[in-house]
Amino acid sequence: MEINNANSHRIMLDQIYTLHELQIYLRSLKTAENLRFEQSINFFEELRNTLPSLLMKYLQDYAESNKINLQNQEQVLKLSVDLVNYLESIPVVELTFPIDLTYRQIIKICKWWRTNSNDAVVVNIKINPELLSGLTIAFKGKYFDYSLNRWLEHEGAVAIAKLLTPT
Incomplete structure (x- = not known):
């Protein structure tokens, strides 16, 4: 049993x-x-x-x-x-978005994750408007930041500096 x-x-x-x-x-x-x-x-x-x-x-x-x-x-x-x-024992995927999602979107994300990872997971959705766009993912001790805010702070800052530097 x-x-x-x-x-x-x-x-x-x-x-x-x-x-x-x-x-x-x-x-x-x-x-x-x-x-x-x-x-x-x-x-x-x-x-x-x-x-x-x-x-x-x-x-x-x-x-x-x-x-x-x-x-x-x-x-x-x-x-x-x-x-x-x-x-x-079911693992939790922490997803942070800059906007709120509908329940239908949450279900679609969870089903996609289950299909593509072959894991029986549940999602925990958090909202952080400071991300601007994109998302962050925390899963099984790993953290990934795919937000516009992070890009602007790192790669975007370099790109803007290059644009502003006279040639």
Whole structure:
């Protein structure tokens, strides 16, 4: 029942694109783990009320295909812990733009990254108007600055100096 293969969990990953969405799923699963201390409740109904509908649908589909009884609290808690571990292992791409993006643009960027890097990633979008245009990328300890501001401070400054130097 160990969850460790991104390809077998495509349904769930197709619903998580941003760090914020990932955090919502993680918080929901951790809240569900706390249900074990509530002995007087109907576990399955409380689980259904606690989890986002898409996550609950994923759990139901996964449980059905892997013969997990969602009425069995221990099996569901094991699945929940495994799923939390899997979600916490998903790398985050930090992208900084000079303007705000639409959700559709964020999804497109995330899908592009997943397709071209073969990584199951989520994106964290930040806004910094000082970039002027372009973007910065931080991923797995590496940082790349493709902003106009950086260019103007470095290569652009040299180009402007050459233009202003009499020949």
